Amino acid sequence: MATSSPVQIDPERVGELTNRELAGLNARTARSSAMYERARQTLSGGVASSYQLRDPWPIYLVSGEGAAVSDVDGNRYWDFHNGFGSMVQGHAHPAIVEALRARAGLGTHFAAVTEDTIVVAEQLARRFGLERWRFVNSGSEATMDAIRIARALTGRDTIVKIFGSYHGHHDAVMVSIGVTLGMIGDRENLASIHYGAGIPKAVSDMTIAVPFNDAGAMERRIERLVKEGRPPACVIMEAAMMNLGVVLPERGYLEQVREITARHGVVLIFDEVKTGLAIAAGGATERFGVKPDMVTLAKTLGGGLPSGAIGGSERVMSVVEDGSVYQVGTYNGNPLSMAAARASLERVLTPAAYGHLDALNERIVSGCQGVIERHRLPGYAVGIGSKGCVTFSPTPIVDYETFKENQDIAVTELAWLWNMNRGIYMTPGREEEWTLSVAHTDEAVDAYIAAFEEMAGALTA
Ligand SMILES: Cc1ncc(COP(=O)(O)O)c(C=O)c1O
Numbered sequence: 001m002a003t004s005s006p007v008q009i010d011p012e013r014v015g016e017l018t019n020r021e022l023a024g025l026n027a028r029t030a031r032s033s034a035m036y037e038r039a040r041q042t043l044s045g046g047v048a049s050s051y052q053l054r055d056p057w058p059i060y061l062v063s064g065e066g067a068a069v070s071d072v073d074g075n076r077y078w079d080f081h082n083g084f085g086s087m088v089q090g091h092a093h094p095a096i097v098e099a100l101r102a103r104a105g106l107g108t109h110f111a112a113v114t115e116d117t118i119v120v121a122e123q124l125a126r127r128f129g130l131e132r133w134r135f136v137n138s139g140s141e142a143t144m145d146a147i148r149i150a151r152a153l154t155g156r157d158t159i160v161k162i163f164g165s166y167h168g169h170h171d172a173v174m175v176s177i178g179v180t181l182g183m184i185g186d187r188e189n190l191a192s193i194h195y196g197a198g199i200p201k202a203v204s205d206m207t208i209a210v211p212f213n214d215a216g217a218m219e220r221r222i223e224r225l226v227k228e229g230r231p232p233a234c235v236i237m238e239a240a241m242m243n244l245g246v247v248l249p250e251r252g253y254l255e256q257v258r259e260i261t262a263r264h265g266v267v268l269i270f271d272e273v274k275t276g277l278a279i280a281a282g283g284a285t286e287r288f289g290v291k292p293d294m295v296t297l298a299k300t301l302g303g304g305l306p307s308g309a310i311g312g313s314e315r316v317m318s319v320v321e322d323g324s325v326y327q328v329g330t331y332n333g334n335p336l337s338m339a340a341a342r343a344s345l346e347r348v349l350t351p352a353a354y355g356h357l358d359a360l361n362e363r364i365v366s367g368c369q370g371v372i373e374r375h376r377l378p379g380y381a382v383g384i385g386s387k388g389c390v391t392f393s394p395t396p397i398v399d400y401e402t403f404k405e406n407q408d409i410a411v412t413e414l415a416w417l418w419n420m421n422r423g424i425y426m427t428p429g430r431e432e433e434w435t436l437s438v439a440h441t442d443e444a445v446d447a448y449i450a451a452f453e454e455m456a457g458a459l460t461a
Helices: 011-028 030-039 094-104 115-128 139-154 215-227 253-263 283-288 314-321 335-348 351-375 400-406 409-420 442-460
Strands: 061-065 068-071 076-079 132-136 158-162 207-210 232-237 267-271 294-297 308-312 380-384 387-391
Touching: 011 030, 011 409, 011 442, 076 442, 094 335, 115 132, 115 283, 115 308, 115 335, 132 139, 132 314, 139 158, 139 232, 139 267, 139 294, 139 308, 139 314, 158 215, 207 215, 215 232, 215 253, 232 253, 253 267, 267 283, 283 294, 308 314, 351 380, 351 387, 351 442, 409 442
Parallel strands: 158 207, 158 232, 232 267, 267 294
Antiparallel strands: 061 068, 068 076, 132 308, 294 308, 380 387
C-alpha cells in the first residue's frame, strides 16, 4: 500500500526526464517512423485499432518468442504488454504452434463444430463451475451476447455496470468510461456518458453506472431503478477491475453484490475477459469464490487467436437453447481458435503454470514495492495471478473517482517511455497493467524491477 511519508515528485523533473526519454525512443525507432509514414496512407491512423495509436508513431512489431518481442528496428524487449493481456502462454508456445500446424492441414473453417470446441467447453465448465458455453471471436462479442441473454431472460432493458470499467466496443457498454473528473456526477447518481461519438443517447441512457467497491450504492441505485419502473436485467462487472491498473475488490464486496443481484432477480455477469484464465485456472470466479450467473472470456482463451466465450448456468442459457436468443456468428468456434484454446487449456495453463505465475507476480510486486519504499515514492504495487501494476498514487485506488483524483498521469507516461528504452515492452495507457506469461522468468521480472529502480533514482535525485 502507499508509503507513509512519500517524497514530493517535482513535475519539472518529470517533464525533463519525459522529454529525454521520448527523444531516446524516437531515435531507436526510426524504422517504425518510416513504417508509420507508409501505413497511414491506407490504414486509418496507421493502425488496425485506435488502441494501437501512439504519438509520434506506433512501435511496429515483427515477432515474439516466449517472453520477448522484437520490433522493426531490431529492438528486443521483455514483453509485459502481452497483447493487452492475452498472451499468458507466452509467444509461439510449442504446444500451441504444434496444435495450429496440425489443425491448419486439416482445414481451418467450416462453420460446423469440431471436437476441440466440445473439449474446450468441458474444460471451461469444470474451471468456472458453469454448465453451458458458447463461443465468439472477441471480448466485445462476448459481453454483447451476454447482455442480450440477460435481457431476454429477465424481459428487462436497463443494465448496470461499474463506472470506469471497460467491457468492449459495442454501444451498450461504451458508457461511463474515460470521463473527466468533473463530469462523473453524484456518487448516488453517476452519469451515463457515451464514450466517443456514434453511440445513440437512447442506448447510453439504458446503461447505469455505479461505483466499484460500494455495494450500498449499487443496491440503492437498483432500488431506485425498480421504483422508476426500469429494473435492471444484469450487473456486468469485473470482479477485480483491470482497466484502472489493478483494483481489487474489498473484503465482502463481491459476496454482497451476489446477494443483492440474486435478491432483485438481476443476472450477475463477471466480465472475465482480462481475469479469466489469467489470474487462476477458473479466473476471478475461482479466486474470489463468488459464483456469478454468467462469465465472459476472451484474450487468454485463444492463446493468441481471436476467440471469446460466454458461460452461464443452465437456467440463464435456456434462452439460447430454446431459440429465443439468436447467439450466432460465422466464425464462432473456429477450428484454429479452438485448437489453440484446447492446447492451451490441456497443456499450457496447468496447475504448475499458475504456481509459476503466482510466484513470479509475488516477486515483481514485492520487488516494485521495495523500490517504492526505498525511494519513498507516492505509490504502491498491486497484483494478482499474472496481472499487476505500480499505481502512482499517494492513496489506495478503490474506484474510478479515486483513480481520477489521485493517479499521477505524468509519472505513468514517463514510466512507459522509461521502460521502452530499457527493453521492457509495457502496456501503454494509464489504465493498464503488466501481464506475465508462463515463459517469463526471474530474469525478466528482475529486469522490470531494475528499470523501475533506475527511474525511481532519477525521479528523486
Ligand atoms: C474487461 C474487458 N472486457 C471486454 C473487453 C473487450 O475485448 P475485445 O477487445 O477482445 O473486444 C476488454 C478489452 O480490453 C476488457 O478488458
